[in-house]
Amino acid sequence: MPERSKIPDPSLARLATVYRALLDSQRNGRKSLNSLDLQELTGIAATQIRKDLSHLGEMGKPGVGYDIGDLKRRIAERLNLSRRQKFAIIGAGRLGQALASYPGLVEFSFKLAALFDVDKKKIGKVVNGVAIQPAAEISKNLRRHRVRIAVLTVPASAAQGAAEAAVQGGARWILNFTPAHIAVPAGCVVRNVSFTNEFAVLAHFVEK
Numbered sequence: 363m364p365e366r367s368k369i370p371d372p373s374l375a376r377l378a379t380v381y382r383a384l385l386d387s388q389r390n391g392r393k394s395l396n397s398l399d400l401q402e403l404t405g406i407a408a409t410q411i412r413k414d415l416s417h418l419g420e421m422g423k424p425g426v427g428y429d430i431g432d433l434k435r436r437i438a439e440r441l442n443l444s445r446r447q448k449f450a451i452i453g454a455g456r457l458g459q460a461l462a463s464y465p466g467l468v469e470f471s472f473k474l475a476a477l478f479d480v481d482k483k484k485i486g487k488v489v490n491g492v493a494i495q496p497a498a499e500i501s502k503n504l505r506r507h508r509v510r511i512a513v514l515t516v517p518a519s520a521a522q523g524a525a526e527a528a529v530q531g532g533a534r535w536i537l538n539f540t541p542a543h544i545a546v547p548a549g550c551v552v553r554n555v556s557f558t559n560e561f562a563v564l565a566h567f568v569e570k
């Protein structure tokens with residue numbers, strides 16, 4: 363079995379898209395799919411899908427469709443989605459609360475474990491069953507609940523401090539929605555997410 367880190371990032375993202383399609387198909391009562399079905403559902407070329415799936419090892423006989431349950435299990439194992447992952451959101455403003463309320467993350471085995479903010483008016487408010495806690499307690503609470511994933515939805519000026527508190531509490535994986543560059547110790551992983559950048563890229567293609 364190849365190491366988890368050997369799958370290139372673009373393949374990981376496409377496998378996540380395939381996983382989403384498998385969840386939807388299973389909900390619609392389907393039992394199997396072939397790579398052309400997956401192409402139709404995801405917009406990813408069937409040849410590319412087969413290449414990405416080759417990271418999961420032997421994939422059965424060519425020409426025969428994939429068993430959805432089996433493929434889902436194999437992607438989940440490889441992407442580490444088969445075990446529940448707790449995450450915390452730091453910054454319970456517009457974006458933080460929207461993410462906290464999004465039900466789709468549960469299907470990917472992510473469980474919101476904590477929400478933090480500095481605004482006294484927000485502390486104690488319950489979002490998706492989780493009470494907003496004071497940011498001063500980030501390190502203590504992450505450590506106590508063994509939360510290793512932190513999502514940053516604070517203003518850019520507060521991002522580095524929030525990341526440091528999360529790392530001090532044992533977080534090693536950070537999803538950074540802020541526009542700030544975050545410096546973390548070796549061994550930590552930061553993924554930067556920007557819808558705004560996506561808009562900017564789209565703007566480039568809009569006819570003048």
Ligand code: NAD
Binds near residue numbers: 453454455484497515
């Ligand atoms: P917001 O002002 O609604 O929310 C920010 C929240 O963070 C507030 O509730 C504030 O009290 C809290 N906060 C401030 N300092 C804090 C600290 N030290 N610890 C914990 N909480 C703290 O802002 P928003 O619109 O939700 O945006 C949040 C962040 O996400 C911003 O950095 C924004 O630039 C970014 N953002 C990114 C994208 C993207 O495409 N990646 C899209 C929208 C917003």
